[in-house]
Amino acid sequence: MDWNNPLIHTVVVLVGITIAFLAIMLLVAFTVLAERRVLGFIQGRLGPNRVGYGGILQPFADFIKTMMKEDLVPDQSTKFVFLLAPTVAVITAIMAIIVYPFGPVVWLPFIGSFPLVIARFDVALLYVLGVTSVGVYGIALAGWSSNNKYSLMGGLRSSAQLISYELALGMALIGVILMSGTLDIYAIVEQQSGAYGLNWNIFYQPLGFVVYLISAIAETNRVPFDLPEAETELVAGFHTEYSSIKFLLFFNAEYINMITVSMLATSLFLGGWNGPGVSLFPWLGVIYFAAKILFFIFLYIWLRGTLPRFRFDQLMNFGWKFLMPLALINIFLTATVEAFGGDLIKMVRSWIA
């Protein structure tokens, strides 16, 4: 097929977008369900298990119920910004999913072979960082426009937290870029193939991986970093005044963010779609990719069931005084080792492969 024909290209892109969109939405729905069930099991209770077999239809029931609720807009709020905030939050959350490769080059009858990635361009990683960092606007605007003290405090806290941990997150990724020499996520995943999984970046960037994982959990406002919605002190943080569909949008944005940071961690550190047998059966790559994402999501839920919440000063100290120096040290170490032992590393890697 002629991939350079604009019409064919557009149709293919639309099909890819539809599939990816539906997959992400289903994943969000069942992540919510899995979270409630797993938390239930961790706490020695059952969790929702009545709607459908084992509670499998619970997310859809919740969706319908939330849609039927009245949409409150407080009189004193700034109406347009109040509407804009959840929209911005969910758009920026979902824009990032487009660049992740979820499989290698596969072959289908009548279509030919094509890579399983919707958009592939040179600055994919920069695009992800840029798009996700706009997400802080959604939270800051929501906190400000509600004209509620709890919302304002939650929004301020959350913005401060997001921008603080974004530094550590960005710097943790520099180590990976130093090793791969490109921002194209597809190329980074391809570089990690072979050598029985020993080419995965996690073995060369353990410090970077740990820093990335911690700051990713903080970026998505999850336990133990869920200060913005600390219900014991702030009611519900920045979305106190939100109800109905707008609350649902914020909720969706949080879970989509969870999935996208898991995808980024998988692609950059855990070899993306690489796994045993992928070179023979390329479609296996999709399963490996999904399995690695599910592992991260399970980790999120597990952490939520295990850890207590930080205090805000502890949170800021941890980000600025511990994670950031650690990320800087990681850059120094990686650059120095590469500059003085680059030939050696290349030799060892080719010897392994």
Place this chain on the structure above:
Amino acid sequence: MLLQATATAHTVGGPITAYWPVMIFFVVAIGFPILPIILGRFLRPAKYEKGKMRPYECGIDPTTEAHDRFTVRYYIVAMLFLIFDVETIFLLPWAIIFMGDDFSFTKFALLEMFVFIGILVVGYYYAWRKGALEWA
């Protein structure tokens, strides 16, 4: 320099068509929150009630405006973020061309970046000592 270094990575389609999916997806992403908000109007009840539309403060009538003064530390954090985030952006092109074919360049780039990060670390140390990172 960034463009030259990454021009070797081949894309699906041409250099411009590679960004088409982003534009198409942007339209889809805008429709995703807007459509339920508009369509949901036909599903939801809407009964105006004065008490319901007040800011939520655990049942007590709010006495003061919510847009009050708040601690200046948030501004300091935002300023520090600006400085270090720009630093991260400068690190990206450096990291891409670091392990190029010309190996003599690598050592020069290493030294250069040590100086660059060193200056910023001095600023970081200053902010730390001045107490900009303290949350009492």
